[in-house]
Amino acid sequence: MTAPPLLKIEDLRTYFYSRSKQAFIRSVDGVSLQIARGETLGVVGESGSGKTITALSIMGLISAGPGVISGKIGFWSNGIRKNLLQDLEMYVVLRERDGKIMDVAKDEAGWRENAERIMGRLRGKEIAMIFQSPKSCLNPFESVGHQITEAIRLRTPAKDPKEAKERAITWLERVRIDSPRLRFESYSYGLSGGMCQRAMIAMALSAEPALLIADEPTTGLDATIQSKIVDLLAELKSEFGITTLLISHDISVISRLSDSVAVMYGGTVVEYGPARDVLSAGFALKHPYTGALLASVPSARNIQQKGYLQVIEGEVLDTINLPRGCRFYARCNRVTEAIREKCASREPDLREISPGQHVRCWLYFE
C-alpha cells in the first residue's frame, strides 16, 4: 500500500467578492491535488490562475471575504491526521444557479476561530511557507537573526534564547549566508534580495516542518541569484527530503526541482502528472494549454532560427466572467470539430488518461 499522501486537496473553492462589479472573483474554483511524502509538487500557471491563492488557502492566510467556501484538505504527518477545513460546511451556505455558485453566506468570525483552532499548532510548525519579494517579507524594524530566533523559540523545544540564537546561526550557515554572525544582527534593508530569501528559507526550515510551501521563491531576483536559490532548494531537498509545494510561473525553475507537476489555468488544475512527462516538449498526451505554454518560452531552436514564438492568442482569463464550457476554449488551438460543441458548452473534469497522467480536456475523453 503506498503511503498516504502528505497533503490531499479535494475540490477546494476560494472566492473573493468585487464590490464594484458586484460579482464573485472565482480565484480557486474546484482544485484537487495531492503531494506524496518527500515529493516536490510543482504548480505552474500564469497570473490569475489561482496558484498562490491555493497555497494561502492551505495555510489559512486568506483574510478577504468570502475566502475559502468549500473543499477538503487532508494532512497526514508524523502522528497528525487532520482535515484542515474541518466542518467548513457548518459555517458556509452556498446557493447555485445553473451550475454556478451565485450566493454565498459565511459566518466569517465563527470560521476564523474554528480555523485558528485547527491550524493554530500546525501553521509554522508542520507547514512552513516562503514568499515572493523576500525583502518585504522581513520585519524592517527587527534584525533578521532575531526573527529567526523567534521562529525557533516558537516552534522548537529550544526555548532558551542563547541556544535558539546558536541554532539560528547554524541555519544561516546552512543556507550559505556568508559571515552569519555578522548578518545575524543586520536588518532587511541592508541585505540583498537573494540573502533575504536565504534568511526566509532558514526561518521556515528551522521549525523542521513536514511540508514547505514555496510561493514564487525566485521571482523578482536576478538570473544569477535565481539559480543560486534553486541550487539551495535542491540541496535542502536532497539533504532533508522535505515535502515541498513549489509554485512559480517560471517553467525552468519548476522543471529543475519538481517530481510531479500540476498546471493551473483560470482557477482549476488542467493537467497533473510526473514532471518528466508533463514538461517534456516531446510527450504527446498533453493539455493544449501546457503544450502552448511550453512552446511560448523561447527554446534553443526558436532562437537558432530567429523563428517566431508559438503564441497563445487572446488575453489571460479574467476569473470573474467565466465562460460556460472549457476555460481554455477561447484560446485553444487544438479544438477539433468533433468536440467543439462539448468544449464550448460543458466543462471537462480532470480524468486520468494514462497511469499518473490527469488531463482536463475533451480531446482525450471518448
Next chain:
Amino acid sequence: MKHYSQVAGEIGAYSDLPFWKKADRGDLAYVAYGLFIVTLVLVSYALGALKLLPYDPQQISIGLLNAPPGRAGHLLGTDFLGRDILSRLIVGIQAYFLPGLLAIAISLSLGTALGVVAGYRGGPADALIAYFNDLVDSFPRLVLILLVIAAFKPDIYYVMVVVGVTGVPGVASLIAGKIRFLRQKNFIEAASVLGLPAHVIILKHILWYNCRTLLIIQATLGMGEAILIETSLSYLGFGVQEPTPSWGNMVQAGANYFLQGRFWPSTAPALAILFTILGFHLLGDGLNNILEGKRKK
C-alpha cells in the same frame, strides 16, 4: 453571517457601471446629506442677501422673550430679545459664507502652486516648501488669528486670509504627494518623452485629471474649517458684533440663559453649526471614498 451574491451571469465592463452603482451605500448617503446641506447654505445665503426673510432679524418684540419654537408664528422661536431665531440663523450665514470662500480660494490656489513646484521641481524647491509648511504648522491657528486681530482690527476678511494661508501646507503636500506618486510610476517621464510640453503635463494630466477630486474634497473640508473658525471667533467676541447675528454670537448670547433653564436660543445656532460642518465633512469624505477609491479592506 456575511452575505455575498452575484446577480448577473455576464458582467459588463467595469466602466459602463454608473458611478453610483459602483459606490457603496454609506458613501452615497454621506454625499447626499452633504449636497443637501450645501444647497441649504446657498439658498439661505441668497435669501439673506436679498433680505427675503420671515421676520426682520433685528426686530425686537418684548412680549415674546425666549419663546419656544412654534410660538406665535416664529418657526424656531425667539431669542432673549424676542428676535426671530430662524431669520437670524439665515442671516448668520452671511458672516462666514463669502469669507469662507475667500479662505478656500487662497488655500487652494497657493497650495496648488506650491504643491506643483515642490512635486514637479523637487530638490531645493521641495525643501523650501517643506520648511514653509512646517513654519505655518508651527502656529496654532487660533493663536495666529488672535495675533492678527491684535495687530489689525478684528475684521473677518483679515481672519479668513490667515485661515486661507494656514490651509496652504495641507493642500500643497497633498498635491506634491500625488505628483510624486505619478512620478514613481514614470508617468511624468513617459509624457515628456512623448513630447508633451511641461504646461500640458502639469495642467491637463496632473491637475485636471488626477487632482480635481482632491481639490474638491479640500474645498469642502476647508469650508467646514472656515465655519468652525468664524463661529469660535464670534464666540470669543471678535467676530460679528451684536446686534448683527452670527451663529457664534447667538450661541454665546443664548448661553447666559442656560441657568434659567432656557436652552433653545443657544442650542438652535449650535445645532446649525453642527449640522453644517457635519455636512461639509461628510461631503468631503464621501466624495473621497467614491472618487479617490476607498482603501479596500
Next chain:
Amino acid sequence: MSRTILEVVDLRKHYRQRRGIFSALRGEERVIPAVDGVSFYLKENETLGLVGESGCGKTTIGRTILRLTPATSGKVVFDGQDITAMPARELRPLRSQMQMIFQDLDAALNPKMRMRDILKEAIRVHHRVSDAGVAQKTRELLEQVNLKESKLSNFPSELSGGEKRRVGIARVLAVGARFIVADEPTSALDVSIQAQVVNLLRDLQKQLGLSYLFISHDLRVVELISHKVAVMYLGKIVEMGLADRIAHAARHPYTHILWSSLVEKQSKEASRALANPRTGAWGVFDFERPASGCRFAPRCPVYEAKGRPTVCTDPATEPRLRDVGGGHHVACHFPL
C-alpha cells in the same frame, strides 16, 4: 547598407549621493558611477540587446540617451545630429522619433483617461490632425498592435497586462518613432503574453524598420530578439557582439556565468566548474568602493584560477573593450 541611427561615445552618468545635511557640509559626497564610459552604435532596422544584473546601469543608459536624465559627459549622436546638449526647442522635432517603452505597464497611461483619449493625444502631440484623421489613424494603430476596437472606451485599470503594453506601443507609434528604448518590456508580463509582445515588436521592426535598444535581464528573450548584445557590469560594457556568439561563445567570464546560470541549461558540472566559494556573496554590488582595474575581478573565477594576476586590478592596465576578431569586443585580459 543601413545607416547608423544612433551613436553613443564614452557616455558617463555619475550620481552624487548626499548622506545627510551634515555630511554635505563636510563635503563628503559619494559619487556613484552608474554609467562609466559606454560607447556603441546602432544601425537602422537593428536591435541591440543590453543585459546585466539589476543595478548595472542599463536603464540609466536608456534614460540618458533620451535626455530624461542629463549625461555627466560623453556624446549622443542621433541620426547624425549631436543631441547631447541640444536646446529643448531644437530637440522637439527629433523627440518624436526617439521614444521609450517603460517597464511599468501603467507608465504611459493616465489612470483617469480612456484609451481613446490617450491615443488621440499621442496622435495630436506633434502635428494638428483633424478628427477624421485621428479616427483613421487610431484604427490603423489598433490594427498594427492587434487591439480590439471595443477596448477604446476602457480605462487603463480595466485593461489586462498585455493590452496595457500594446497601448503603450501604439502610443509610441502614433508619434512616428524610429528608434525605441525598450526598458524591460516583457518582465512584468506572463509567459504567454510575453511571447505575443516579442512577436509584435519583431513584426513592427520588419514593417516600419524600427531600431530597438532592448534592455532586459531575461537572457532568453534578449537572445531571440537582438542582432547584437552588449553585456554590462557595474556601469561598463564588458562584452559586445553578435547575439548567438555572446550566448554560446562568450569570451568574458561574466558573460559565460550569466548565460550558464540560465536554470534549465545548467547541468551540474558546468556550475561546479565555475563555482567559486566566494561567489556565494553574489548580488550586493559594492558601488562605494568599486575595485580598481577590472571591476569584475573580486568575483571572477578566471582571476582566481590564474592566481590573482595584478594586471587585472592595476588601474593603469584596466581592460579596455578591444576587438578579438569578427567585430566581437571584450574587456578582459584573459578572454575564455
Next chain:
Amino acid sequence: MRPAAIRPIALALSREMALTALLLLGVSFVVFLILYLSPGDPFSVLLEGQMAGDTARAGIREALGVPKAWYAQYLSWLGNMLKGNFGTSIRTGLPVFGEIVRVGLNTLTLTLGSLLITLCIAVPIALHAAVRGDTALSWPLTMLAYVVSALPVFWLGYLVIYVFIHKFGLFPLISGSSGAQEHAWLYFMVPIAVLGIANGTISEVIRYLRDEMSRVMAEDYIRTARAKGGSVWRHAFKEGLLIPVTEIIASKIPFILGGAVIVEQVFNWPGMGRMAWQAAQDRDFPVIMGIAMVAAAFVRLGSLLQSLVYAAVNPRGPQE
C-alpha cells in the same frame, strides 16, 4: 537600547534641534512682521498707554535709542527674547515671560490631557475597525465620531457647566485659581474631557489610525509572522500603532492648542489661551507675541517627540 541605536537617535535629535531653531526664528520673524505691518507704529502702540502726544513719543524713542530701521528693531527684540526678556505686558506691567510660564503649565496639562483623551477614544475604535473590519458596531461609531468632531466646543462647554455645576451643584462657577474646593480635581478634569472629545479632530484621528493599521496588517512581513505562527501584534505594533500615534501627537497639537483658547474662555481656566484672548482684546502686543512663541515651541516639542520615536524604532536612521 542597543548602543548602535544611540547614533541614529543622536542624529535625529540634532537634526530636529536645528530645524526647531530655524522654525522658531521663522515664527519670530512672522510675528514681528505682522506687528510691523499693523496700521499703528508698533512702538507708538506700545507706548500708547503711557504717553499721549506724538512728539512726546518721538522724544521717548530717541531717548531709548530705538533704531529706525525695521531689521534693527527686529534684532533688538530678538536679542531681548533670547535673553528671556519678552518685554512687559502693557496691561499688567509685569514681565511677560514670568506671566507666560505661570499659565503655560496649565495650558500644557490641558492640551496633553485632552490629547490623551482623544487618543484613548480613537485608538480602540480604530483598532477595532482595522482588525474586525465592518461590523454592526462600526457604523454608529463612525457617525458618532463625525458628529462629535463637528460639535461647537463652546456650546458643549456651556452645557457641561450647566449639567455638572448647576444641576449637581458640584462646584461653584468661580475662577479656577482657587484650588481649595474638595472637588478641585473634578474642576480640573472637566475642561480636559470637553476639549478631549470636542476638539474637532476625533474623526480624522480615527480614520488616520485605522488606515495606517489596516495598511500595516496587509504588509508582507505580517503575513510572514502569521505563517510563522508568531504573534501578529508583536510585529505590527511598531509600524502599525506606535509611529501613527506619535504622528498624530505631532500633527494635532496645534489644533488642540487652538481649541484650548476657547475651552479656557468657557471654563475661566487660567491658561495661555485666555491670556492670549485678553491680550488680543487689549492689543497687548508683548504678551500675544510671547504666547505665539511659546505655543510654537509646544508644537515643535510634539514633532521632536515624533522624530525621536521614529529614529529609535526605525534602525535605518532618520531618513524615510
